[in-house]
Amino acid sequence: MKPLRSIAKKLKKRMFRYTPAGFPDSEACGAFYDARFGLLKGDDMMVLEYSGIEAQQRLFTRAMTLLPPHGQILDLGCGLGHLILYLDKKHLTYAGYHGIDVSSRMIDEASKRYSGRSMVSFERCDVLKDPLPPARYDTGYILSVLGYPIGDDPMKSMLGIIENTFAACRTGIVFSHLAPGRKEGLKFTTVPEELAARCESELGAKVEIDDDGENFTYLIALRH
Numbered sequence: 001m002k003p004l005r006s007i008a009k010k011l012k013k014r015m016f017r018y019t020p021a022g023f024p025d026s027e028a029c030g031a032f033y034d035a036r037f038g039l040l041k042g043d044d045m046m047v048l049e050y051s052g053i054e055a056q057q058r059l060f061t062r063a064m065t066l067l068p069p070h071g072q073i074l075d076l077g078c079g080l081g082h083l084i085l086y087l088d089k090k091h092l093t094y095a096g097y098h099g100i101d102v103s104s105r106m107i108d109e110a111s112k113r114y115s116g117r118s119m120v121s122f123e124r125c126d127v128l129k130d131p132l133p134p135a136r137y138d139t140g141y142i143l144s145v146l147g148y149p150i151g152d153d154p155m156k157s158m159l160g161i162i163e164n165t166f167a168a169c170r171t172g173i174v175f176s177h178l179a180p181g182r183k184e185g186l187k188f189t190t191v192p193e194e195l196a197a198r199c200e201s202e203l204g205a206k207v208e209i210d211d212d213g214e215n216f217t218y219l220i221a222l223r224h
């Protein structure tokens with residue numbers, strides 16, 4: 001490998017490892033992903049902070065098993081719209097897909113990639129500022145989105161995003177989050193059973209947890 005290319009690769013890897021402690025608001029989180037996209041363009045998994053495509057696909061499989069997609073799908077924090085490719089690959093059908101992200105570069109790029117599809121749409125939006133219309137979609141997914149603390153009260157921000165997305169989906173939603181004590185360096189973690197109990201009592205949701213007690217990522221499905 002040429003020396004310059006090798007240095008560039010090492011620098012990229014270093015950047016991949018750098019993650020902020022949190023964000024003052026969702027806009028700042030969007031700006032972080034805007035910058036990542038600009039710098040790491042060409043390597044989607046690095047942009048999205050996955051260790052590799054397998055990790056992303058495993059997470060999608062767990063989510064789709066908990067709550068199979070149907071009708072109108074909402075993908076909150078859609079990133080580059082990879083969920084669409086996954087649904088294609090697995091022959092999972094749906095009537096429409098709407099991807100929302102607070103990063104304008106993600107939305108621009110995803111819109112370009114799927115511009116030929118009439119049933120697919122994207123929108124730049126911060127749900128903490130502009131709530132979604134109630135009961136507009138059927139099944140909603142918030143995958144690898146809630147890993148950073150946002151604002152002075154991160155729990156309140158996270159529950160705000162979950163509550164708003166849940167109200168926007170007629171059947172229910174699945175979200176992923178991070179468990180404490182299973183991996184060094186995680187920025188924002190919550191005990192799965194505690195988060196599920198809050199969703200049950202505060203949102204009136206029927207909850208189901210996917211957690212093996214070892215993996216640092218767990219998923220929770222909320223049904224109406």
Ligand SMILES: C[S@@+](CC[C@H](N)C(=O)[O-])C[C@H]1O[C@@H](n2cnc3c(N)ncnc32)[C@H](O)[C@@H]1O
Nearest residue numbers: 026030033048077078079101102103143144145
């Ligand atoms: C790690 S990426 C995951 C993308 C996609 N869900 C996937 O799994 O491939 C997280 C995405 O969530 C978006 N995001 C974070 N907080 C958000 C919020 N409050 N509203 C909308 N998008 C948000 C970020 O801009 C980023 O594109």
